[in-house]
Amino acid sequence: MADEKPISADRAREVPEGHKYLFFVALGLALILLAFFFDTPAQIWSGSVIILGSPANLLTDYFQLANIGAALVNVGLMTLLSLALVYWSHVKISGAVIAAVFTVAGFSFFGKNLYNSLPIVLGVWLYTRAVRVPFGQFIAQCLFGTALSPLVSEFSFNLGLPLLPGMALGIATGLLAGFVIPPLSTQFLRFHQGYNLYNTGFTAGIIGMIFMAVLRGFGVEIGTVFILSSGHNFAFSFVLCGLSLLLLLCGLALNAWRLKGLGGLFRLSGVLLTDFPADCGMGPTLINMGLLGVLSTGYVLVMGGELNGPAIGGIFTVIGFGACGKHVRNVVPVMLGVLIVNLLNIHDTHSTFAIITALFGTTLAPISGKYGPLAGILAGMLHVSLVSNLSFLHAGMNLYNNGFSGGFIAATLHPLFDALLQIKHARKNRRGGNHP
Secondary structure, three states: OOOOOOOOOOOOOOOOOOHHHHHHHHHHHHHHHHHHHOOOOHHHHHEEEHHHHHOOOOOOOOHHHHHHHHHHHHHHHHHHHHHHHHHOOOOEEEOHHHHHHHHHHHHHHHOHHHHHHHHHHHHHHHHHHHOOOHHHHHHHHHHHHHHHHHHHHHHHHHOOOHHHHHHHHHHHHHHHHHHHHHHHHHHHHOOOOOOOHHHHHHHHHHHHHHHHHHHHHHHOOOOOOOOOOOHHHHHHHHHHHHHHHHHHHHHHHHHHOOOOOOOOOOOOOOOOOOOOOHOHHHHHHHHHHHHHHHHHHHHHHHHOOOOOHHHHHHHHHHHHHHHHHOOOOOOOOHHHHHHHHHHOOOOOOOOOHHHHHHHHHHHHHHHHHHOHHHHHHHHHHHHHHHHHHHHHHHOOOOOOOOHHHHHHHHHHHHHHHHHHHHHHHHHHHHHHOOOO
């Protein structure tokens, strides 16, 4: 934004692109390897077949639908696919790309897989061919756009069609969705002015709503589902805390074991398109990502929630956006606002809905970063009330339902808070004029 300037950071230890690729390759392979500690190869294979051939609308936890091993293999493969697309597009791994890869990985615990994501990727590529622009120009939208992957699975396997015609229809639907994501996401950014970090989630919500309106016009009803697992907190506490600690230590090592630059990062509002590695350096960015990982994992455990697929997906997403808009200072007020409402309303604070709303609700972190913690608390409180009523519109076809809700909240609060600031400044100027 115009009111923010890049921070001068100690860049004595910049990270080569090859090292960034190596990290994500190692992450993908580690997740695949981890799968074999939970299940046998035969179980992983059978579970993977279930994942690929099942509808995937919200909330479909792959831990419960198939098994932990198959889910982890799916996450690892989707991470490597995302990295391959970034490499193929010849773009640098920026904050937005880091956020996109982590988000794809996170949602591959509960909704995304190779079958339902590839048609959307191809649709975005076809759009870039049609308008004659480099694919890399839309790589972030391409990766985030797989939010609509349940459309492909739903049309393929859940409309009662024979397998081959169903798959053909599902793939065609994915191609169409992918084709329209780039132009729409660019325009919808203006709607909330970058104060909703999950801009593609808002776009996907609109697209999913339109698809569902057409289906309902033909008498097709698709309800949201709640396939959730439990009992994995012990194992995945170590996995998530280990990942967070690794990020934290790498950041400190790059930062010469100092916190220099972290305070400057915390002063940024996080409004899109903020790029923490470019503005503050990779060291402070990795420290921030590690801290967010500890914070979000700790929140789930302290609230008594389950580290199931959706919750882990939320933690991965928060960590990823630690490179592109979120930091401890601007996410805590939003999470606090969500918690306050959940303590008062009908939702249990330990329910998966309440947990993931707090995690994904941090899409509104820029509101807190720009207008202060009280504004962030209010944004979180309003977000809880709205997000639970929007999934009906797209019937779970948009995995980023919180991004859909966040777009409306941000578009409402941003101009109101701006107006209040203008009133405050006008009064201050009048007082200054009366008392020179």
